[in-house]
Amino acid sequence: MxxxxxxxxxxxxxxxxxxxxxxxxxxxxxxxxxxxxxxxxxxxxxxxxxCFDNAADLLIKPDHYVFRMLYSQGIALQDLGVPTADGSPTSTDNRAIWRLFAKNYHLFAATPSRMWIDHVLYQVFGFSERFTEASADKFYDEINRQLATDExxxxxxxxxxxxxxxxxxxxxxxxxxxxxxxxxxxxxxxxxxxxxxxxxxxxxxxxxxxxxxxxxxxxxxxxxxxxxxxxxxxxxxxxxxxxxxxxxxxxxxxxxxxxxxxxxxxxxxxxxxxxxxxxxxxxxxxxxxxxxxxxxxxxxxxxxxxxxxxxxxxxxxxxxxxxxxxxxxxxxxxxxxxxxxxxxxxxxxxxxxxxxxxxxxxxxxxxxxxxxxxxxxxxxxxxxxxxxxxxxxxxxxxxxxxxxxxxxxxxxxxxxxxxxxxxxxxxxxxxxxxxxxxxxxxxxxxxxxxxxxxxxxxxxxxxxxxxxxxx
Amino acid sequence: MxxxxxxxxxxxxxxxxxxxxxxxxxxxxxxxxxxxxxxxxxxxxxxxxxCFDNAADLLIKPDHYVFRMLYSQGIALQDLGVPTADGSPTSTDNRAIWRLFAKNYHLFAATPSRMWIDHVLYQVFGFSERFTEASADKFYDEINRQLATDExxxxxxxxxxxxxxxxxxxxxxxxxxxxxxxxxxxxxxxxxxxxxxxxxxxxxxxxxxxxxxxxxxxxxxxxxxxxxxxxxxxxxxxxxxxxxxxxxxxxxxxxxxxxxxxxxxxxxxxxxxxxxxxxxxxxxxxxxxxxxxxxxxxxxxxxxxxxxxxxxxxxxxxxxxxxxxxxxxxxxxxxxxxxxxxxxxxxxxxxxxxxxxxxxxxxxxxxxxxxxxxxxxxxxxxxxxxxxxxxxxxxxxxxxxxxxxxxxxxxxxxxxxxxxxxxxxxxxxxxxxxxxxxxxxxxxxxxxxxxxxxxxxxxxxxxxxxxxxxx
Amino acid sequence: MxxxxxxxxxxxxxxxxxxxxxxxxxxxxxxxxxxxxxxxxxxxxxxxxxCFDNAADLLIKPDHYVFRMLYSQGIALQDLGVPTADGSPTSTDNRAIWRLFAKNYHLFAATPSRMWIDHVLYQVFGFSERFTEASADKFYDEINRQLATDExxxxxxxxxxxxxxxxxxxxxxxxxxxxxxxxxxxxxxxxxxxxxxxxxxxxxxxxxxxxxxxxxxxxxxxxxxxxxxxxxxxxxxxxxxxxxxxxxxxxxxxxxxxxxxxxxxxxxxxxxxxxxxxxxxxxxxxxxxxxxxxxxxxxxxxxxxxxxxxxxxxxxxxxxxxxxxxxxxxxxxxxxxxxxxxxxxxxxxxxxxxxxxxxxxxxxxxxxxxxxxxxxxxxxxxxxxxxxxxxxxxxxxxxxxxxxxxxxxxxxxxxxxxxxxxxxxxxxxxxxxxxxxxxxxxxxxxxxxxxxxxxxxxxxxxxxxxxxxxx
CATH class of the missing domain: 3.20.20.140 (Metal-dependent hydrolases)
Structure with a gap:
C-alpha cells in the first residue's frame, strides 16, 4: 500500500x-x-x-500543528471546528472543515506537518492522486469509508x-x-x-x-x-x-x-x-x-x-x-x-x-x-x-x-x-x-x-x- | 551588460x-x-x-560595511576619508582612498561585501578585468566617467x-x-x-x-x-x-x-x-x-x-x-x-x-x-x-x-x-x-x-x- | 608511514x-x-x-576526552587507572586498562577523539590492522615497543x-x-x-x-x-x-x-x-x-x-x-x-x-x-x-x-x-x-x-x- x-x-x-x-x-x-x-x-x-469517526475529527481538530498554521494565516479556529472552552459555537460541518484545510494545504509547504500528512494520505490511506481543493471531497469520503473498516x-x-x-x-x-x-x-x-x-x-x-x-x-x-x-x-x-x-x-x-x-x-x-x-x-x-x-x-x-x-x-x-x-x-x-x-x-x-x-x-x-x-x-x-x-x-x-x-x-x-x-x-x-x-x-x-x-x-x-x- | x-x-x-x-x-x-x-x-x-560624484564618495565613505573591515585590520578611518565629528582633518584625496581600498580588497574574501562590490563593478559598471591594486586607477577613472552620464x-x-x-x-x-x-x-x-x-x-x-x-x-x-x-x-x-x-x-x-x-x-x-x-x-x-x-x-x-x-x-x-x-x-x-x-x-x-x-x-x-x-x-x-x-x-x-x-x-x-x-x-x-x-x-x-x-x-x-x- | x-x-x-x-x-x-x-x-x-612509558599512561589516563566518554557509559574511572586525589586504589594494570578501552572503542564513533586516536594508531604507530578488542594486546605491545625507541x-x-x-x-x-x-x-x-x-x-x-x-x-x-x-x-x-x-x-x-x-x-x-x-x-x-x-x-x-x-x-x-x-x-x-x-x-x-x-x-x-x-x-x-x-x-x-x-x-x-x-x-x-x-x-x-x-x-x-x- x-x-x-x-x-x-x-x-x-x-x-x-x-x-x-x-x-x-x-x-x-x-x-x-x-x-x-x-x-x-x-x-x-x-x-x-x-473505529475512528471522520477525517476532520481525527486529523484536524486535535492536531495543533495543523490548526496553528492555518490560524497564523488568518483562518478562525471556529471555522476549523476547534472546540471552545465555554461551549460557544464552533463549526460542526466536518466536510466544510476538511475543504478549508485542503484549500490551504499549500501553507504547509516544506514543513514536517506536510510530510506527515502526505504519508498518512498516500501511504496509510493509499491515495494515488494529489490532495487538493478539487480532490478534497473524494479524499474526505474515502477516508471516512476506510475508518469505518476493521482494518x-x-x-x-x-x-x-x-x-x-x-x-x-x-x-x-x-x-x-x-x-x-x-x-x-x-x-x-x-x-x-x-x-x-x-x-x-x-x-x-x-x-x-x-x-x-x-x-x-x-x-x-x-x-x-x-x-x-x-x-x-x-x-x-x-x-x-x-x-x-x-x-x-x-x-x-x-x-x-x-x-x-x-x-x-x-x-x-x-x-x-x-x-x-x-x-x-x-x-x-x-x-x-x-x-x-x-x-x-x-x-x-x-x-x-x-x-x-x-x-x-x-x-x-x-x-x-x-x-x-x-x-x-x-x-x-x-x-x-x-x-x-x-x-x-x-x-x-x-x-x-x-x-x-x-x-x-x-x-x-x-x-x-x-x-x-x-x-x-x-x-x-x-x-x-x-x-x-x-x-x-x-x-x-x-x-x-x-x-x-x-x-x-x-x-x-x-x-x-x-x-x-x-x-x-x-x-x-x-x-x-x-x-x-x-x-x-x-x-x-x-x-x-x-x-x-x-x-x-x-x-x-x-x-x-x-x-x-x-x- | x-x-x-x-x-x-x-x-x-x-x-x-x-x-x-x-x-x-x-x-x-x-x-x-x-x-x-x-x-x-x-x-x-x-x-x-x-549625478553621483565619484567612486570614493559613493562606494567607500558612506558604507560602514566597507570601512569597518578595513578599520579592523588597522587602517585609520581618516585615511579612508570618513568625516570626523568635529571637522578635524580627514583625507580628501579620493583617488588615494580608492587605491587604499583596492590594495586591501583581499580582506573581503568570502564576505557579502565582496559579492556586492563585485556585482557593482563587473555588472553595474561593466568592467571585464579584475579589480586589483594595479587596476585601481583605471577603475577609478572609468567609474567617475560613467557616474557623470545621464544613465x-x-x-x-x-x-x-x-x-x-x-x-x-x-x-x-x-x-x-x-x-x-x-x-x-x-x-x-x-x-x-x-x-x-x-x-x-x-x-x-x-x-x-x-x-x-x-x-x-x-x-x-x-x-x-x-x-x-x-x-x-x-x-x-x-x-x-x-x-x-x-x-x-x-x-x-x-x-x-x-x-x-x-x-x-x-x-x-x-x-x-x-x-x-x-x-x-x-x-x-x-x-x-x-x-x-x-x-x-x-x-x-x-x-x-x-x-x-x-x-x-x-x-x-x-x-x-x-x-x-x-x-x-x-x-x-x-x-x-x-x-x-x-x-x-x-x-x-x-x-x-x-x-x-x-x-x-x-x-x-x-x-x-x-x-x-x-x-x-x-x-x-x-x-x-x-x-x-x-x-x-x-x-x-x-x-x-x-x-x-x-x-x-x-x-x-x-x-x-x-x-x-x-x-x-x-x-x-x-x-x-x-x-x-x-x-x-x-x-x-x-x-x-x-x-x-x-x-x-x-x-x-x-x-x-x-x-x-x-x- | x-x-x-x-x-x-x-x-x-x-x-x-x-x-x-x-x-x-x-x-x-x-x-x-x-x-x-x-x-x-x-x-x-x-x-x-x-621515552614515554606505555600506551595506557600516554594515551588514556591523562586524556579526559577519552575517559569522560567511557565514564559517561558507566565505566569506573578507577578501572581506567585515573589517579585518585587521596591516593585510594586505582587500577595499575595497564594492559587491562588498554583492553577495557579497546572493548569500548565503538563509543567514540563519529567523535573527534576517534579521528585523533585512529590517526595516532594508524599513522604515528603505523598499524595496518583495525584496533579492536581482539587486536588490543598486539597494539599494546607494539606501541610500548615503539615508545622505547629513540624515534x-x-x-x-x-x-x-x-x-x-x-x-x-x-x-x-x-x-x-x-x-x-x-x-x-x-x-x-x-x-x-x-x-x-x-x-x-x-x-x-x-x-x-x-x-x-x-x-x-x-x-x-x-x-x-x-x-x-x-x-x-x-x-x-x-x-x-x-x-x-x-x-x-x-x-x-x-x-x-x-x-x-x-x-x-x-x-x-x-x-x-x-x-x-x-x-x-x-x-x-x-x-x-x-x-x-x-x-x-x-x-x-x-x-x-x-x-x-x-x-x-x-x-x-x-x-x-x-x-x-x-x-x-x-x-x-x-x-x-x-x-x-x-x-x-x-x-x-x-x-x-x-x-x-x-x-x-x-x-x-x-x-x-x-x-x-x-x-x-x-x-x-x-x-x-x-x-x-x-x-x-x-x-x-x-x-x-x-x-x-x-x-x-x-x-x-x-x-x-x-x-x-x-x-x-x-x-x-x-x-x-x-x-x-x-x-x-x-x-x-x-x-x-x-x-x-x-x-x-x-x-x-x-x-x-x-x-x-x-x-
Whole structure:
C-alpha cells in the first residue's frame, strides 16, 4: 500500500554517493518494529478498539500543528471546528472543515506537518492522486469509508504499523482503567503508561491544591506532610509501574532542581500547601520534587524524562476562548548547567539512575547538553522535540550533539504525538534522517559501512530499548 | 551588460542535480521587478536626480560595511576619508582612498561585501578585468566617467535596476520635502517613505526632549500630555501616509512592549518629559509606545516593523571622533517571548494588524520567532538582517525558520541599504539563495517542482507586496 | 608511514567537484610546518627528552576526552587507572586498562577523539590492522615497543611531526626551569612558554592568597599594594618573555572586564587580599586585572588570549575523588558585548594591542564575536575550542564567523592539547576542514582558486605567525 506520490528517496541527499549509502542503510532498518516510548495517544483507543469517526475529527481538530498554521494565516479556529472552552459555537460541518484545510494545504509547504500528512494520505490511506481543493471531497469520503473498516481499528493499526510497544502518558491522578482493560485483554506488553505528575508537582498548575486532595485519596497517603506527599508519589509510581510504566515524565518551565535539607523541604511544602508560594518558591518546590523523583527512580528503576522550557498558552485570547494546548506554547531560553547541578550532585553518578534530557532550545545542544551527557553516567539525550521533530531539526541535533556526547548517549526516536496515524510517518522521517547523517560520516570516512549498519540499528531500535528499559 | 567575472552559477550548489533545479528556478524569477520595502537610500537623490560624484564618495565613505573591515585590520578611518565629528582633518584625496581600498580588497574574501562590490563593478559598471591594486586607477577613472552620464542619474537607475518600488526611511521630524517633490514629479508610485519615530520614542535618544518640542510644532499637538503626544504620532503617521508610507519602523534596544493602564502611561510620560526617567522607565516607555503604535496601525493600516537588539556605537573612541553609525553597532542577545506578550495580548489576534519581526540574534529563529509567527495571525518574519544579509545567513534563516513558521509567514527580501548601486546585487543574492533552498527541498522530494516555481515567485515578489500592502 | 586505514580523502565532501578542489588545496598546504601557539604539553618532555612509558599512561589516563566518554557509559574511572586525589586504589594494570578501552572503542564513533586516536594508531604507530578488542594486546605491545625507541623521544617527535614551534602554558608561579634547560640545549626557538596567571588573578582559585605570597617572593615585589601586585605581573611577564613567551592566556568564568579608577582598584585589591571578596567583587577584580594585562600587553607586546565560559569541575563527586580536570568542565552561556566594553574603551583602538577571543558558546560567533572582530583593530578570533575542536565545530565556525569577521581577523589553528601524539592529527583535521570551506566557496564562485590557495596558506601558516608575533 505504498504510493507513487511518496518518493522512495525522500529526504535523501542529491549526491549519488551519499544517496546510495543512505538507501542501503535505510533498507536495513526501515522494517524494524516501531518502539514508541513517549507519546500522547489516548489509551481508550486501545482499550475499547472502536473505529475512528471522520477525517476532520481525527486529523484536524486535535492536531495543533495543523490548526496553528492555518490560524497564523488568518483562518478562525471556529471555522476549523476547534472546540471552545465555554461551549460557544464552533463549526460542526466536518466536510466544510476538511475543504478549508485542503484549500490551504499549500501553507504547509516544506514543513514536517506536510510530510506527515502526505504519508498518512498516500501511504496509510493509499491515495494515488494529489490532495487538493478539487480532490478534497473524494479524499474526505474515502477516508471516512476506510475508518469505518476493521482494518482501521486501533489494535489492527498497532499490528499494521508494526508497533512493538507504545507508551501513553497519564497524570498522577489518572485511574488507568483503560490500561487495566488493555492488560486484561492481553495487550499490556504493547501499550503501557508513563507517570506524568506535573499537576501535583507544580504549585502554579490550575487546581493544584484540589489535585493534591485527590492525590492523597487515591494513594491513601496523608498529603498534609512532606513525608506523606512523597509517599503518595511512591504509591502512584508503583501503581503506574504495575500498568507497565518504565518511565516518568516531567514538563517544567525551567530545568531547576534543588537539594534542600529535610527541614527546609518540609517548610517549603507547608508554604506550598498554604497556596501562598511565590513564583520563586514554586520553582524551588518543583526543583526539589524533581530531585526526590530521581531518588525514587534509583529505588524503583523508573527512567526519568525532563523537558523544560515552554511558555505555555502564550496567547491569552486563544487560551480564554479555546483553553490549553492550542498551538501557542512558545519555547524560551533554557539553562541546564547550574539548574541540574543539585540533582546531579546527589544522583548523577548513581548506576541505577537514568535521566533523559530534552530541550526546546537548540542552543544548548553543543554548549550544555552534549558536554553533560558526555560525562555523567546517568544522563542521556532525548531526540529533537516539538518544533525540532523535523528533518532540519534532526540534522542539527546530530551535527551539534554527536561529536561531544557520542551516539551511545542518545536514546533513539520519540514521536511524542497524539496523532496516531502519523506515527509511522514520524518514525520514518527519523530513520531516514539518521541514515542521512550516517551516510555523510561514511562518505567522508569518519565511520565504516559496518559501523554505520550497527549504528543504524542502534539508533532505530537498540538504544531506545535499553534507555527505557524495555528489554 | 553582464560580465564574465560574475559566474552565472554563483552561489548555486556544486551538485549537478541541485544546480540544475536552482538554475531553472532562478531563471523564472531573476527578472521580476525589485520591490524594496525597507531601506535607507537618500530621497534627495530621487527628488533632485543629480549625478553621483565619484567612486570614493559613493562606494567607500558612506558604507560602514566597507570601512569597518578595513578599520579592523588597522587602517585609520581618516585615511579612508570618513568625516570626523568635529571637522578635524580627514583625507580628501579620493583617488588615494580608492587605491587604499583596492590594495586591501583581499580582506573581503568570502564576505557579502565582496559579492556586492563585485556585482557593482563587473555588472553595474561593466568592467571585464579584475579589480586589483594595479587596476585601481583605471577603475577609478572609468567609474567617475560613467557616474557623470545621464544613465547613472538616480531615476535612470531606478529604471535600469527594474525597481518597481523603493521605500526610504525618515524620522518623525522629517518634513518630507524630497518626497513631496518626488510626488510632484510623478514618481510617488515608485519612491515612498516609512515612519521611523525612534528619536521621539526613545527617551535615551540624543536630544530627545528637544525633538519632542519640534514634534509638537510639526504636528500642531500639545505634547505636554500623553494624549497630545499620541495625537502627534497620529498626525505624523497620516502625513507620512500621504507621502506613500505603508509602514512604520522601530529600532529599539530590546523587544520590550508594555500595556500600562492609561493612568500609569500618563504618569510615565510625565516622568519621561521631566528628563529623569531611569533606564528601566525608558525601556517601559518605549515598550508602551510600541503598543500604542500597534493600536494606531490597526486604525490607519500602516504595517509595523520591529528590529531590536543592537548595542549602538559600541566603540567610544570611534563614536567621539566620527559620530554615529561607523560600523560599531554590535548585536546582543534578544528575548521576544515575554517581551512581546503585552502587545500581542492586546492586538495579536486583530485581523487589521501586521507586525514584521526582525532579529540580529539568530538563536531566536527556531526557538522564539518561528513558533510565534507560526501561531499569531498578525506576525510575519522579516528576512535576515544586517550581518545576516548574506548567503550563509539566508541559508540558516530558511533552515531554522521554515519548518515551524512556514514560508507564507515570511515577507520576502529587504535590502535595508543606503548603498544604492548595490541594490540589484543584494536582491540577486537573496533570489539565488532562495532558489538554492527550494532546490534542496525539490531534490529531496519535500516539495514538487510546480510548488517550487510558485514559491520562488512568492518569495521574490508575492509575499513582499502583500505583507507591506503594496498592491 | 601512512596507513590504508586512514582514507586519503577523509573529511572531504562526497561531491566530486568539491572533493577535487579540496584535495588540490590540501595538497598545497598539508606539508607546511605545524605552528602550535597554544597548548598544554609538558615542557619536561622537551627538556629531558625521556621515552614515554606505555600506551595506557600516554594515551588514556591523562586524556579526559577519552575517559569522560567511557565514564559517561558507566565505566569506573578507577578501572581506567585515573589517579585518585587521596591516593585510594586505582587500577595499575595497564594492559587491562588498554583492553577495557579497546572493548569500548565503538563509543567514540563519529567523535573527534576517534579521528585523533585512529590517526595516532594508524599513522604515528603505523598499524595496518583495525584496533579492536581482539587486536588490543598486539597494539599494546607494539606501541610500548615503539615508545622505547629513540624515534619516539619528544625531540625526535618534534622533528618527525614537523613542528616549527610549540608553546606550552605555565602558571605565574612556575619557575620555568624546564624551559631554561630547553633554551640551554638550543631548542628555545621551537619550544616556548606562555604566561597563564589565573591562579594569582582569580580570588576564587584554590590557594589564591598563598599563591600571592609566592608571587611576591618570585617577583621580588611587594604584593601588599595594588601597585606592587601589578609590578609583580610586569616582572613575571618579562621573565616569561625571556623564556620565549609571546602571549598570555586567561581562562575566566566570564568575559568581564573592568576599568576602575586607581582608587577603586586599590580598595578592591585590599578587599581581595583580606580574603573576603564577594563573588561579584571577585568577578570585578578579575575583570580589572584583565584590563591591566591589556595595558601591559601594549607595553611589552605580549599577545593576550581570553577564553571564558567554563563551569569547572561540575561533578562534585568526581572532583572530590579525582580532583580537577576530569572531563566535567561544562560550558555556559557567555556574554561578550558588554563584558569587554571597559577594556575595549581603554585599549581597543591601540595599534600595539592584540586580543584573541575564544568561546565555548557558539551562539556568539555570528551575534557578538564576528561583529566585534570585524570592527575593533585589536581583536582576532581564536579557532573553535574544546568541544568545538571538531569537524562540525570547525565548519560552523567558518560558516558563522567568516561573512562578518572576514578570514583575516582569525588566527589559524590551536591544538590546545596535552596529548602530544595527537598534535599532527588535530592540525590535519583543521587543515582538511579549512580546505573544505575554501572548496565550497570556490565551487559556488565566491572566491577564485588563486585566492583559495593564498587563503589556505594563510589559514595554515601565515595568520598564526603574524597573530602570535612569531616571525
Amino acid at each position: 505504498s504510493s507513487s506520490l511518496l518518493h522512495p528517496d525522500r529526504l535523501f541527499p542529491a549526491n549519488p554517493e551519499l544517496r546510495t549509502v543512505a538507501r542501503e542503510l535505510y533498507q536495513s532498518i526501515k522494517d524494524l518494529p516501531i518502539v514508541s516510548p513517549h507519546g500522547h495517544t489516548d489509551p481508550s483507543w486501545f482499550a475499547n478498539n472502536q 482501521f481499528r486501533p489494535r489492527a493499526l498497532l499490528d499494521r504499523f508494526n508497533i512493538e510497544l507504545i507508551a501513553t502518558t497519564e497524570g498522577a491522578l489518572d485511574t488507568l482503567e483503560h490500561h487495566a482493560k488493555i492488560r486484561a485483554d492481553g495487550w499490556g506488553h504493547r501499550v503501557v503508561t508513563a507517570y506524568r505528575p506535573d499537576n501535583v508537582v507544580d504549585p502554579e498548575f490550575e487546581g493544584f491544591l484540589d489535585n493534591l486532595k485527590v492525590f492523597g485519596e487515591l494513594s491513601g497517603c496523608d498529603i498534609s506532610t512532606w513525608e506523606g506527599y512523597l509517599n503518595a508519589h511512591r504509591n502512584r509510581r508503583a501503581f503506574f509501574k504495575s500498568m507497565g510504566a518504565t518511565s516518568t515524565d516531567h514538563g517544567h518551565a525551567k530545568a531547576t532542581t534543588a537539594n534542600l535539607s529535610l527541614e527546609d523541604a518540609q517548610a517549603l511544602y507547608q508554604v506550598v500547601l498554604s497556596g501562598k508560594a511565590t513564583a520563586e518558591q514554586a520553582d524551588t518546590f518543583r526543583g526539589q520534587v524533581l530531585t526526590e523523583m530521581a531518588g525514587m527512580s534509583v529505588e524503583d528503576g523508573l527512567v526519568m524524562q525532563l523537558h523544560p522550557g515552554s511558555y505555555r498558552n502564550h496567547n491569552q485570547v486563544v487560551f480564554d476562548t479555546f483553553g490549553r494546548d492550542k498551538g501557542a506554547d512558545i519555547p524560551e531560553q533554557t539553562e541546564y548547567v547550574r539548574a541540574l547541578k543539585p540533582l546531579l550532585d546527589k544522583y548523577g553518578n548513581n548506576p541505577n539512575f537514568t535521566l533523559i534530557l530534552f530541550t526546546l532550545d537548540e542552543t544548548v545542544y553543543s554548549r550544555e547538553l552534549a558536554p553533560l551527557a558526555g560525562h555523567y553516567p546517568c544522563l542521556r539525550l532525548g531526540p529533537p522535540w516539538w518544533f525540532h521533530d523535523s528533518p532540519e531539526g534532526m540534522r542539527r541535533f546530530r551535527q551539534q550533539a554527536t561529536e561531544t556526547a557520542g551516539l551511545y548517549n542518545t536514546v533513539g526516536f520519540n514521536d511524542d504525538t497524539r496523532a496516531f496515524l502519523s506515527i509511522p510517518a514520524r518514525h520514518d522521517v527519523a530513520r531516514r534522517m539518521d541514515c542521512v547523517s550516517l551516510a555523510e560520516w561514511v562518505a567522508d570516512h569518519r565511520i565504516t559501512m559496518d559501523e554505520a549498519h550497527e549504528l543504524a540499528h542502534e539508533l532505530t531500535y537498540g538504544l531506545v530499548k535499553r534507555a527505557y528499559k524495555l528489554d | 553582464s560580465s564574465s567575472l560574475l559566474h552565472p552559477d554563483r552561489l548555486f550548489p556544486a551538485n549537478p542535480e541541485l544546480r540544475t533545479v536552482a538554475r531553472e528556478l532562478y531563471q523564472s524569477i531573476k527578472d521580476l521587478p525589485i520591490v524594496s520595502p525597507h531601506g535607507h537610500t537618500d530621497p534627495s537623490w530621487f527628488a533632485n536626480n543629480q 547613472f542619474r538616480p531615476r535612470a537607475l531606478l529604471d535600469r535596476f527594474n525597481i518597481e518600488l523603493i521605500a526610504t526611511t525618515e524620522g518623525a521630524l522629517d518634513t518630507l520635502e524630497h518626497h513631496a517633490k518626488i510626488r510632484a514629479d510623478g514618481w510617488g508610485h515608485r519612491v515612498v517613505t516609512a515612519y521611523r519615530p525612534d528619536n521621539v520614542v526613545d527617551p535615551e535618544f540624543e536630544g530627545f526632549l528637544d525633538n519632542l518640542k519640534v514634534f509638537g510644532e510639526l504636528s500642531g499637538c500639545d505634547i505636554s500630555t500623553w494624549e497630545g503626544y499620541l495625537n502627534a504620532h497620529r498626525n505624523r503617521r497620516a502625513f507620512f501616509k500621504s507621502m506613500g508610507a505603508t509602514s512604520t519602523d522601530h529600532g529599539h534596544a530590546k523587544a520590550t512592549t508594555a500595556n500600562l493602564s492609561l493612568e500609569d502611561a500618563q504618569a510615565l510620560y510625565q516622568v519621561v518629559l521631566s528628563g529623569k526617567a531611569t533606564a528601566e522607565q525608558a525601556d517601559t516607555f518605549r515598550g508602551q509606545v510600541l503598543t500604542e503604535m500597534a493600536g494606531m496601525s490597526v486604525e490607519d493600516g500602516l504595517v509595523m516593523q520591529l528590529h531590536p537588539g543592537s548595542y549602538r556605537n559600541h566603540n567610544q573612541v570611534v563614536f567621539d571622533t566620527f559620530g554615529r553609525d561607523k560600523g560599531a553597532d554590535i548585536p546582543e542577545q534578544t528575548e521576544y517571548v515575554r517581551a512581546l506578550k503585552p502587545l500581542l495580548d492586546k492586538y495579536g489576534n486583530n485581523p487589521n494588524f501586521t507586525l514584521i519581526l526582525f532579529t540580529l540574534d539568530e538563536t531566536v529563529y527556531s526557538r522564539e520567532l518561528a513558533p510565534l509567527a507560526g501561531h499569531y495571525p498578525c506576525l510575519r518574519l522579516g528576512p535576515p538582517w544586517w550581518f545576516h544579509d548574506s548567503p550563509e545567513g539566508m541559508r540558516r534563516f530558511r533552515q531554522q525558520a521554515t519548518e515551524t513558521a512556514g514560508l507564507y509567514n515570511t515577507v520576502g527580501f529587504n535590502d535595508d541599504t543606503r548603498a544604492f548601486l548595490s541594490i540589484p546585487a543584494r536582491h540577486d543574492v537573496a533570489r539565488r539563495m532562495d532558489c538554492v533552498s527550494l532546490a534542496e527541498w525539490v531534490a529531496d522530494h519535500r516539495i514538487t517542482m510546480d510548488e517550487a516555481h510558485e514559491l520562488a515567485h512568492e518569495l521574490t515578489y508575492g509575499l513582499v507586496k502583500r505583507a507591506y500592502k503594496l498592491d | 601512512s596507513s590504508s586505514l586512514l582514507h586519503p580523502d577523509r573529511l572531504f565532501p562526497a561531491n566530486p567537484e568539491l572533493r577535487t578542489v579540496a584535495r588540490e588545496l590540501y595538497q598545497s598546504i598539508k606539508d607546511l610546518p605545524i605552528v602550535s601557539p597554544h597548548g598544554h604539553t609538558d615542557p619536561s618532555w622537551f627538556a629531558n627528552n625521556q 619516539f623521544r619528544p625531540r625526535a617527535l618534534l622533528d618527525r611531526f614537523n613542528i616549527e614551534l610549540i608553546a606550552t602554558t605555565e602558571g605565574a608561579l612556575d619557575t620555568l626551569e624546564h624551559h631554561a634547560k630547553i633554551r640551554a640545549d638550543g631548542w628555545g626557538h621551537r619550544v616556548v612558554t606562555a604566561y597563564r596567571p589565573d591562579n594569582v588573578v582569580d580570588p576564587e582559585f584554590e590557594g589564591f592568597l598563598d599563591n600571592l605570597k609566592v608571587f611576591g617572593e618570585l617577583s621580588g615585589c611587594d604584593i601588599s599594594t595594588w601597585e606592587g601586585y601589578l609590578n609583580a605581573h610586569r616582572n613575571r611577564r618579562a621573565f616569561f618573555k625571556s623564556m620565549g613567551a609571546t602571549s598570555t592566556d586567561h581562562g575566566h568564568a566570564k568575559a568581564t572586564t573592568a576599568n576602575l579608577s586607581l582608587e577603586d582598584a586599590q580598595a578592591l585589591y585590599q578587599v581581595v587580599l583580606s580574603g573576603k571578596a564577594t563573588a561579584e567583587q571577585a568577578d570585578t577584580f578579575r575583570g580589572q586585572v584583565l584590563t591591566e594585562m591589556a595595558g601591559m600587553s601594549v607595553e611589552d607586546g605580549l599577545v593576550m588570549q581570553l577564553h571564558p565560559g567554563s563551569y569547572r569541575n561540575h561533578n562534585q563527586v568526581v572532583f572530590d575523588t579525582f580532583g580537577r580536570d576530569k572531563g566535567a568542565d561544562i560550558p555556559e552561556q557567555t556574554e561578550y558585548v558588554r563584558a569587554l566594553k571597559p577594556l575595549l574603551d581603554k585599549y581597543g583602538n591601540n595599534p600595539n594591542f592584540t586580543l584573541i577571543l575564544f568561546t565555548l558558546d557558539e551562539t556568539v560567533y555570528s551575534r557578538e564575536l564576528a561583529p566585534l572582530a570585524g570592527h575593533y583593530p585589536c581583536l582576532r578570533l581564536g579557532p573553535p575550542w574544546w568541544f568545538h575542536d571538531s569537524p562540525e565545530g570547525m565548519r560552523r565556525f567558518r560558516q558563522q564567523a567568516t561573512e562578518t569577521a572576514g578570514l583575516y581577523n582569525t588566527v589559524g589553528f590551536n591544538d590546545d592539547t596535552r596529548a602530544f601524539l595527537s598534535i599532527p592529527a588535530r592540525h590535519d583535521v583543521a587543515r582538511r576542514m579549512d580546505c573544505v570551506s575554501l572548496a565550497e566557496w570556490v565551487a559556488d564562485h565566491r572566491i577564485t582558486m588563486d585566492e583559495a590557495h593564498e587563503l589556505a596558506h594563510e589559514l595554515t601558516y601565515g595568520l598564526v605567525k603574524r597573530a602570535y608575533k612569531l616571525d
